[in-house]
Amino acid sequence: MDYLKKIPAIRWKDGKYEEVEEKTVSDENIYFYIDLLPPRKFSTYPADLEDFGVGYCLGDGLVNSYDDILSIDIDGKHITIKTKFNHGADEDNKEADEEKPDVDADVLGYQSVMSDSAGGWRSELKKIEPIESDLVVNASEIIENMKRLTAKAEIWQATGSVHVAQLVYGDKFITREDVSRHVAVDKVIGAAAKAGFDLSKCYVTYSGRMPADMVIKMVRVGVPILVSNAAPAGSGYEVAVKGNITLVGFVRSNRFNVYASTSRIDLDK
Secondary structure: OOOEEEEEEEEEEOOEEEEEEEEEEOOEEEEEEEOOOOOEEEEEOOOOHHHHHHHHHHHOOOOOOHHHEEEEEEEOOEEEEEEOOOOOOOHHHHHHHOOOOHHHHHOOOOOOOEOOOOOOEOOOOOOOOOOOOOOOEEHHHHHHHHHHHHHOOHHHHHHOOOEEEEEEEOOEEEEEEEOOHHHHHHHHHHHHHHHOOOHHHOEEEEOOOEOHHHHHHHHHHOOOEEEEOOOEOHHHHHHHHHHOOEEEEOOOOOOOEEEOOHHHEEOOO
16 A cells, blocks of 8 residues: 555553554645646545545545546646636637536535535536436445455554545445545536446445535535435535435444435335
């Protein structure tokens, strides 16, 4: 595993202690240059950066599909992304700016939504359109795939320093890890988009709370179910109700809670 380092520590247990070395993740700042927009900085575990770029653009409403991204160039810590919408074009370049994505009209008004990554403000939502999906998932599958999430979390097992996200599409799985829960989820969404998965038939499991900014991401990309071992925030629940997103929280070895659009979980299987 790359980007790991060892750090000194004192381990205390039952009144005894010893000096040890522990593994941690080596996070770094990386920079996005998207069209003509100001640069965006993120503290991240610097792997799967192309997946992150794709997922970020989708989740922040900068593009509607993977095909809207013309190029992604990665040069060390600097990632340059060109989209067909040429975001940030000035009034003298209207021709290149004509085809703004439809979603842009609806992503500017959900107030006080903050990202937990160093990138700063996430895009906002003025209008939440309910998503449509007939996906139904068995209760037993939720439990098994949360177990699979932790089993596949190699960096987390080695360090405890990262979040882990998993996207499930039928019998296919994508797992990514990062110091930011947002970036981990961006990475699985980006990888799924690149693979051509139908996101309306997918669901995401991850480690972390479910506040508004995370649920907004699900609304934007059309993923109907978000699963976590943690709880939904009140803001996340409100967005889930408006956006027709199913939240599954407090997943433990043999139990969980379902919030909003609960019919997507078959509780008898």
